[in-house]
Amino acid sequence: MRVESGNGVIELVLGDITKQAVDGIVNAANAALAGGGGVDGAIHRAGGPSILEECRAIGGCPTGQTVITGAGRLPAKHVLHTVGPVWHGGGHGEADLLASCYKTALELARDNGLKSLAFASISTGIYGYPVTQAAAIAIREIAAFLAGNDHPSLVRMALFDQHTYDAYAAALSAQEQ
Ligand code: ADP
Numbered sequence: 001m002r003v004e005s006g007n008g009v010i011e012l013v014l015g016d017i018t019k020q021a022v023d024g025i026v027n028a029a030n031a032a033l034a035g036g037g038g039v040d041g042a043i044h045r046a047g048g049p050s051i052l053e054e055c056r057a058i059g060g061c062p063t064g065q066t067v068i069t070g071a072g073r074l075p076a077k078h079v080l081h082t083v084g085p086v087w088h089g090g091g092h093g094e095a096d097l098l099a100s101c102y103k104t105a106l107e108l109a110r111d112n113g114l115k116s117l118a119f120a121s122i123s124t125g126i127y128g129y130p131v132t133q134a135a136a137i138a139i140r141e142i143a144a145f146l147a148g149n150d151h152p153s154l155v156r157m158a159l160f161d162q163h164t165y166d167a168y169a170a171a172l173s174a175q176e177q
Pocket of ligand 1: 015016017018019028029032037038039040043053118121122124125126127128129158159160161164
């Protein structure tokens with residue numbers, strides 16, 4: 001699915017973020033930037049050890065914030081590591097923190113001159129954020145950013161399974177109306 005939005009385009013693809021040949025991919029990292037399971041593990045495995053070395057030098061990242069490294073052997077040029085909130089029922093600032101992940105990643109991409117950016121579905125795996133709610137926040141934040149900035153102009157969500165893809169497709173269709 002591909003939709004024009006503001007000064008750019010929002011794309012949804014069903015696939016592996018480590019295969020995306022874009023200027024930046026956004027990893028669902030943990031606050032220690034220590035690598036882990038899920039998409040984080042996949043990115044470090046495919047990209048090689050240089051990404052973890054750069055993460056160690058940065059040291060850590062608070063929830064809702066984003067840092068940038070190189071991308072090692074990945075086809076992307078950079079990895080942006082954003083730390084999503086763990087879902088604790090929704091009453092602990094989770095929505096604002098998740099919105100901040102998308103906003104800070106997009107701003108960091110812009111400030112580093114990136115033209116294309118692909119996100120994984122932040123927080124909806126091990127961190128347990130309900131995907132319908134997470135998708136609405138992601139699409140809202142991406143659309144708001146594209147309305148006010150001219151790059152990155154291609155923002156892709158790389159979604160790993162059909163259920164997650166369908167949730168983002170519904171959120172993007174709702175945003176269009
Ligand atoms: P979090 O800890 O933020 O919940 P996870 O990595 O557990 O992060 O999951 C986030 C999303 O990333 C989930 O939808 C999961 O299925 C997906 N995912 C896992 N591996 C990949 C991959 N290689 N490419 C894209 N998405 C992936």
